[in-house]
Amino acid sequence: MSHDATHEQPATDAATANESGQRPVPFRGGGFVHRSLGPVAPLVFLAILAVWELGSRSGFISPIALPAPSEAFGALVDLFQTGMLWKHLGASLYRLVVGWTLGSLLGIAVGLFIGLFSLARAGLLPLVSALFPVPKIALLPLFIIWFGIGEGSKVATILFGTFFPTVIATYGGVDNVDRNLIRMGQSFGMSWLSIVRKIILPGAMPAILSGFRISASIAIVLLVAAEMIGAEFGVGAYILMAGALFALDQLIAGVALLSLIGLIIAWLIGKLEKRLLSWRT
Amino acid sequence: MQLLLQNITHHYGGTTVLDDISLTVDDGEIVCIVGPSGCGKSTLLRIAGGLEKPDQGQALLAGPEPDGSLNPLTYIFQDFALLPWRSVEGNVSLVLEDHGIAAAERRAIIADVLARTNLSDFAKALPRQLSGGMKQRVAIARALAVKPAIMLMDEPLSALDSQTRELLMDDLVTLWTRERFSACYVTHNLNEAVRLGRRIIVLSRRPGRIRDVVEIDMPLAERADRLAELETLQRRVWEIMREEAREADREISDVA
Numbered sequence: 001m002s003h004d005a006t007h008e009q010p011a012t013d014a015a016t017a018n019e020s021g022q023r024p025v026p027f028r029g030g031g032f033v034h035r036s037l038g039p040v041a042p043l044v045f046l047a048i049l050a051v052w053e054l055g056s057r058s059g060f061i062s063p064i065a066l067p068a069p070s071e072a073f074g075a076l077v078d079l080f081q082t083g084m085l086w087k088h089l090g091a092s093l094y095r096l097v098v099g100w101t102l103g104s105l106l107g108i109a110v111g112l113f114i115g116l117f118s119l120a121r122a123g124l125l126p127l128v129s130a131l132f133p134v135p136k137i138a139l140l141p142l143f144i145i146w147f148g149i150g151e152g153s154k155v156a157t158i159l160f161g162t163f164f165p166t167v168i169a170t171y172g173g174v175d176n177v178d179r180n181l182i183r184m185g186q187s188f189g190m191s192w193l194s195i196v197r198k199i200i201l202p203g204a205m206p207a208i209l210s211g212f213r214i215s216a217s218i219a220i221v222l223l224v225a226a227e228m229i230g231a232e233f234g235v236g237a238y239i240l241m242a243g244a245l246f247a248l249d250q251l252i253a254g255v256a257l258l259s260l261i262g263l264i265i266a267w268l269i270g271k272l273e274k275r276l277l278s279w280r281t
Numbered sequence: 282m283q284l285l286l287q288n289i290t291h292h293y294g295g296t297t298v299l300d301d302i303s304l305t306v307d308d309g310e311i312v313c314i315v316g317p318s319g320c321g322k323s324t325l326l327r328i329a330g331g332l333e334k335p336d337q338g339q340a341l342l343a344g345p346e347p348d349g350s351l352n353p354l355t356y357i358f359q360d361f362a363l364l365p366w367r368s369v370e371g372n373v374s375l376v377l378e379d380h381g382i383a384a385a386e387r388r389a390i391i392a393d394v395l396a397r398t399n400l401s402d403f404a405k406a407l408p409r410q411l412s413g414g415m416k417q418r419v420a421i422a423r424a425l426a427v428k429p430a431i432m433l434m435d436e437p438l439s440a441l442d443s444q445t446r447e448l449l450m451d452d453l454v455t456l457w458t459r460e461r462f463s464a465c466y467v468t469h470n471l472n473e474a475v476r477l478g479r480r481i482i483v484l485s486r487r488p489g490r491i492r493d494v495v496e497i498d499m500p501l502a503e504r505a506d507r508l509a510e511l512e513t514l515q516r517r518v519w520e521i522m523r524e525e526a527r528e529a530d531r532e533i534s535d536v537a
Contacts, residue, residue: 184362187330188376188427189352198375202366279366279407 072252079253084238089257091233092223095151096261099158099226100219107163107215108208111170115204116196121171132164137225144229154226154234161222162215169211173204206280209273216265220258235261282346282353282430283307284465288338289328291321297488298324299335304482304491306431308344309461311501313474316484316492317522317529322467323435325489329465330354330433347430351380355429359436361416363408363423370395370404373423390426398422398452414445418452432464438473450476454501471518475511476504483521486529493521 049069055061056068063071079085113120114128136157143153143160177200185195227236235257242250284306291299298321306312316322327333329340331354346353363372373391382390395401398418408416417437424432438446450473456462457477468474474481481495495518504511
């Protein structure tokens with residue numbers, strides 16, 4: 001959906017002008033409005049798949065360059081039938097959920113501190129700015145030394161990856177809370193804790209939730225990186241293994257799984273937004 | 282209870298915004314403060330309610346607090362300051378929750394103030410569903426819930442269209458006739474000032490000083506029917522303000 005400009009044939013003045021010289025005011029409005037077009041997204045998706053499949057069958061797309069969707073689907077069915085699907089998914093979801101939850105909780109806490117206290121802002125904000133751009137993948141060897149080669153280092157990678165964007169979203173949200181609402185709370189003698197709990201936190205919630213959207217995607221990106229070393233199971237490990245063996249059908253199947261996880265998470269966050277932010281128009 | 286402001290002087294950066302202002306709000310009296318834009322009216326009100334500290338001078342309270350008053354100095358804001366995520370009753374409840382009132386009693390207070398402001402049917406509505414006038418009624422209900430001794434009203438009707446403003450002004454007059462609240466009412470609308478004020482304090486442009494005080498003895502309830510007399514008064518206040526307003530309009534603002 002884009003800003004569609006509606007092009008309507010302008011009625012020629014001569015044709016519609018009556019004898020007294022009256023004519024309709026030319027219409028110049030319309031357009032620049034989004035309409036919700038429900039079935040477009042799945043149609044586009046199916047069209048791409050169809051073209052791809054046709055290209056592969058006709059030999060236009062070489063199977064060495066890109067396997068056909070049906071082959072990738074076959075790999076998925078294979079995964080399902082051997083029961084490995086749940087092992088891989090289970091391991092990955094565990095790392096995602098634990099890492100993302102801890103990272104988000106810590107991020108919200110630190111973001112609130114930065115938003116509320118000048119000392120925390122002066123001390124922590126430069127640190128956040130310095131550490132946010134560091135690729136967490138580069139720190140993986142360090143994490144392995146600190147947290148062990150098992151689940152610890154994998155969860156830590158995702159935790160650190162989701163922590164920083166959450167911090168930034170949260171303190172930005174706190175900064176954007178209407179100062180007048182805070183003044184109102186003070187003028188009614190509300191306690192500091194009540195103001196934070198009942199005014200600042202709900203006021204920052206829209207920003208925190210849009211931060212969740214970003215941090216969830218980052219978590220999925222980091223999942224593959226985290227499963228690079230010493231992971232027996234996991235969607236990321238499966239993809240890397242397939243890549244190493246040039247089993248491209250399995251690689252595509254794994255990537256499709258990651259996309260599916262991403263879609264489901266986005267849908268869940270959308271649900272959460274509907275629940276928590278129903279007060280917005 | 283009385284509110285006394287004594288020799289209030291205040292600066293923002295290098296600019297003096299208020300210069301030696303003294304005034305008293307007596308029990309049951311509505312004092313209107315008018316002045317050109319940027320003369321420090323709102324700053325004065327924030328100082329009066331303890332939201333800001335004056336550089337010099339002091340704000341004092343005299344006399345005992347009325348029984349059961351939870352928040353003697355209570356504001357009504359121009360932009361209503363309602364929490365958009367709370368319903369009408371939730372917004373009223375908000376200011377009661379910190380006072381350790383039992384839930385049943387809290388519900389009774391909320392029902393009472395909503396009834397007094399004719400909002401009972403809207404208890405579950407969210408602020409975004411209400412018109413500006415209704416939002417300000419909710420803010421008034423919220424203020425009544427804490428049983429204020431003195432209301433500090435910061436341009437309460439300025440965000441409303443003129444018809445709604447008339448309606449709310451009638452509401453305020455009815456409310457005052459019934460409850461005799463005291464108020465410090467800041468406005469730039471002279472019509473509101475002569476309709477509601479027992480005294481009108483005219484401030485000069487920045488730095489705000491008291492230019493003049495106009496007293497109006499006419500009972501509040503009669504004013505809606507004696508608009509011709511008020512018109513004369515309003516013109517008198519405008520004569521006092523005209524030059525100040527003209528000069529203020531030509532100033533370059535460097536104070537938020």
